[in-house]
Amino acid sequence: MTDRLSVAIAAGGTAGHVNPALALAEELSDRGHAVRFFGQTRRLEGTLVPKAGFPFFPVEVTGFDRERPWSIVPALLHLAREERRLVSSFRADPSLRPDVVVGFGAYVELPLVRAATRLGIPVVLHEQNSVSGLANRKSASSAALVAISQPGVRETFERAGAKRIEFTGNPVLRSVLSGDRARGRAALGIPEDAVLLLAFGGSLGAQHINRFMVSIKDELLSRSGVYVLHSCGAEDFDATRDALALTADEAERYRVQPYIDDMGDMLAASDLVLSRAGASSVAEIAALAVPSVLVPYPHATADHQTTNARFLVDSGAAVMCADADIDGDGFARTLLGLVDDGAARDEMRAAARGLAASRAACALADGVESVCAGA
Structure with a gap:
């Protein structure tokens, strides 16, 4: 002790x-x-x-x-x-x-x-x-x-x-680690057997991802069992909401909002994530073991988001696309293919669980104690 x-x-x-x-x-x-x-x-x-x-x-x-x-x-x-x-x-x-x-x-x-x-x-x-x-x-x-x-x-x-x-990995807050799938789906009013795509660009949003989501909205909603939670950032919220032009029926299955307060529950409720690859986003996605499609921010220092993403990609828990390719047909096919393929998502989730990312805080605390014990 x-x-x-x-x-x-x-x-x-x-x-x-x-x-x-x-x-x-x-x-x-x-x-x-x-x-x-x-x-x-x-x-x-x-x-x-x-x-x-x-x-x-x-x-x-x-x-x-x-x-x-x-x-x-x-x-x-x-x-x-x-x-x-x-x-x-x-x-x-x-x-x-x-x-x-x-x-x-x-x-x-x-x-x-x-x-x-x-x-x-x-x-x-x-x-x-x-x-x-x-x-x-x-x-x-x-x-x-x-x-x-x-x-x-x-x-x-x-x-x-x-x-x-x-x-040690990157520690994740308990409020995220304690995310609950049933609680998250109940808060959103989403059936358990539905497929939920969560799209976000970090705390400030990501305009390019927002524009892509607008372009693919109809294709996503043409799938009867698919729901979308889209966090677009406060600065781009009005423009994104107007561009989506959701009907009342569409708004039942496509939620757009400036930011997400209860990220743990929303990640736990999700079947697939589309996101940038900031260190915290990657850590939270890994800790909740959610399959992901990552689009690194192209202007990050030394392109570090691409290297961040490889932590999940190399394990089989994520796929990655360059920001420059997001408007191409191949990216849309990749995302929609994962939306449709539950078996592929299950394999990615299992790979993410193998990373044991939820133990990062414990591993770092062990390290802090060890330097004081002279280990």
């Missing part, structure tokens, strides 16, 4: 950083450890972390714009100031000093990670994507453990001097 640990977590900026950190915090808290978050009050973590019930300590940092090189000067000054402040705080009050620090890759992790390194506190880093962020690369050589979600990023951290690298 590991002694009760004081764990400091730094994560911020986007849900892709914050939600996996919260998933780890849930697991660590259940194991009896004390968890505190460090982040920026004006960013997403300043809302999500207190809402989840975890203590939140503000850190003031500024990123820098590579197109404006001079912006690195104030960024470094803020970083150094916050690092000194944290070192002083931990020295002055031993009750504030953590036993271990976990960084989730955003720039906001750097003051905490550097302060921990100066004080001899072990550091764990978690990388959600297939292409590492700058903060994690710069911190890797001083980390006791680098946990990765995509096997392909291992080489990057080896070059960066990481001493210990483990594949």
